[in-house]
Amino acid sequence: MPSTAIIDLSAIPEAQREAVAALLREHEELKGERVSLKEIIKRLEHLVAELNQAVHGKRSEKLSEDDRQLAFEDLEIAVAEAEEKQETQAPSESRPRRAARRNRGNLPKDLPRIERVIEPESLQCPCGCGEMHKIGEDRTERLDIVPAQLRVLVTVRPKYACRACTDGVTQASAPAHLIDGGLPTEGAIAHVLVSKYADHLPLYRQSRILARSGIEIHRSTLADWVGTAAFHLGPVVDRLAEHLKTSTKLFMDETTAPVLYPGRGRTKTGYLWALARDDRSWGGDDPPGVVFFYAPDRAGENAEKILHGFDGILQLDGYQGYNRLTRPTRKGGDPVRVAHCWAHARRKLKEVFDRDGSEIAAEGLRRIAEFYKIEADIRGAAPGQRLSARQARTAPLVVEFGEWLQQQRLRISAKSRLGEKLAYIHRHWDGLQTFLHDGRVEIDSNSVENLIRPIALNRKNALFAGHDEGGRAWGRIASLIETAKINGVEPFAYLKALLEAIAAGHPQGRIDELLPWNFNPSS
Template sequence: MSNLLPIDISAIPESQREAVLAVLRENNSLKQETTGLQTKTSELEVLVKRLEHLIAELKNATHGKRSEKLSEDERQLAFEDLEVAVAEVETQQAEQTSSEARPRKAARRNRGNLPADLPRVERVVEPQSLSCPCGCGEMHRIGEDRTERLDVIPAQLRVIVTVRPKYACRSCAEGITQAPAPAHLIEGGLPTEGAIAHVLVSKFSDHLPLYRQSQILARSGVDIHRSTLADWVGTAAFHLSPVVDRLAEHLKKSGKLFMDETTAPVLDPGRGRTKTGYLWALARDDRGWGGDDPPGVVFTYAPGRAGQNAEQILRGFDGTLQLDGYAGYNRLTRPSRKGGAPITVAYCWAHARRKLKEVFDRDGSEIAAEGLRRIAEFYRIESEIRGMGSSQRLSARRTRTAPLIAEFGEWLQNQRCRISSKSRLGEKLTYIHRQWSGLQTFLHDGRVEIDSNAVENLIRTIALTRKNALFAGHDEGGHAWGRIASLIATAKVNDVEPFAYLKATLEAIASGHPANRIDDLLPWNFQP
């Protein structure tokens, strides 16, 4: 009582003492509530500052100068971790804010994006009692509220038991009849075609090495060694190779393709360490100009980066090839080219821009900045005409882009005269100068893109598999890697679910799909 009394209670007449005490109690309660609100306000200020910091980090990862120095995968990882932190802060803020002060907002989730074909498990939650509080009887149902949440059940393993009854006649001994055993990709083996497809997709799409898949299976009580899984992958790669070969034939009939190469580390048993192999990507993507041919990519493994590998892969192709500035491709443009006529090359403006960006980020060069501003104008026009027909794109480029390219060429020569070719910037300008003819190819063909980003996006999955698997165990493993990755990447770029496609394709092959109908097995012809 004494802490409620800032005055001498004995000096107050007894008739008024109770009223004064009530006022003092109310005043003390208000002080305690004020103190609580001040504490909560301070906590919220700390949360807001942390949230502002995280949002600034997100903006910097998205738009800041450092974002270009991160790979796409590193940026995605940064986004994920920052978004997790933001969600944590928002949840903490919601918990610390009373429902009276601010109603809890609905979670920012894809509430309307639960596919209709997903199985639904209904759980009806009934009240504890249906008796009317006034005692007039049992209540009647007048409606309902429904909410849907996504549930996940870990991968379910099952055993397919094939039973083939035998039949015989009781009256004679003419023999026994029985249905023939269904065809399997691995005769007498353990896996179904669906199990093999799952291993392929897990390794080459979800980037799970076989030893990790073995560990995951073991957690479900199924002990399958990594070497057994490798046998499944090798068998599938062999049976799928004709499909990949046919895919490559289709691509090389096109008038324009992309090409790029990426490292594929391979174990070298003789030296006890890895050597550098390469997966060469040959891709078609005509969606930028509304072409009729479906997109696709074939990865071909080669033990080195020599230009003769590209020459071998491109046998039978005569057209325009869009690529970066690697000198190994130069032999493709010469009359001495083996396997076809000299090809037309289209070089990549994204690579040219990247060279200037490297200098600008390091030195803040105003000359590099000017080059970047000029190239940005080319890209602005390209974004406006993307998806138009090839003739419309060609017309727009000749009218709008060609004068800008000519001005850039004059600017480039002026800068090269002023800057030492041995300087960092001079080297970058010389790089652009050497490719100047190929950088203008897109001005003369509406089918050609301004850069080779399409193929770079397709080979990103190779980089992820390489990062997780570390290396292929042998050159032959590199070949299998390329074949299976080709079908998975082509399926994805055609909006085909890779597991469903591979499962159906392996089942068809096991059942003796005719060789003269192999086109039916190409990813873009898959019908679920």
């Protein structure tokens, strides 16, 4: 059908004009869906090729059983997420029902059943014959997981019919579920997410734990649940990131996220970049939060892309990849103002002192300790009070430290281990003084380092992510879990309520209500 740009609707009879316009609109929509579906198919073909390589590749025998299990589950999460996107984008009237997954699990008869009977709003016959009578019911069973308790939720939907006529059958609609026709409740999915990304239990281990209770659910089935959830949680995480970037001061750090290198029998180094806000130390009104962005490398352009739209002060360590953010040529915003971390400066001197007991390093550590004593006194105070105290008490000490630093650099060889550490502090001297001029700025970036500690624990227990797509899902779900935790919200309760709200069709225009700091467990 020709494009709307070359059709003159005015030349078409008025009686047919509206119908032709509707057909043209439908044509344009189908063209857009076709492009989207082609992208999804290409991605799925790529994932299938990598899965085949992991199974049949020449070097796959070098992978241990644990390595293969981790590779498979992250690939299957990626496939499930892509399939969910394909189904979601398809028109509702033509959306095919998802085929039943293999090894969907069983529900032992000895598990407790909790029945919820959903009655129709009215039992009155539409024709006015009177009250309807029950003639049957539909029953569906889904696995629900409550921490330390397994149970089956049974949904009962009675059917009612009129005895006086054949037209009056009524039944309540089936409730919406995140996985339509699937086995798990939203609580069960939330439990799997928290177990994997907060409690550091890979899916194949969760499968074994369930098997001990008589629930035979394969790792691939759990991966399907996680992939579906990861897709639906994406808009909430994106909105969380948007909220953080409206702040005028943020923390940023990055940590390694080892990812399996398909076909090589080894891992490559990916990175999770943490963007965080934590104003609790000076009583800021904005709630704390963190978003983890996965990238396959540590290139500074990743930070530039992540921070698109952010203008303000960025607290970070001395990694040179961030330097591009301070240049006039920065893409996505004005040059950022950098606040460097005194904890990193202290750590450099501590490394030398621990190795050879250097008295110069010890003196530097004593001087920095004086800064931290003042910070302990003013923690929790308003920004104005913090700034006044720093100007009066800390600034003179920092000036003295700078003079001492230059004296030692003249005495110590720049090629020595201590000389390199002193040069590091000198290179970041301007950023190390930023906290003296803004009471909202911290003396170090320990806040964000504490937030990425669970990532390191997961890395230690799970060894690595099985795929780049697994790294992205890891970052997405960890963002919600860690933001919930630092806001005093129990992650399981939050994710359960969040998935239930998404399944029920929560309006996109009210997505802020789904952010962790807005969660109300009593609602």
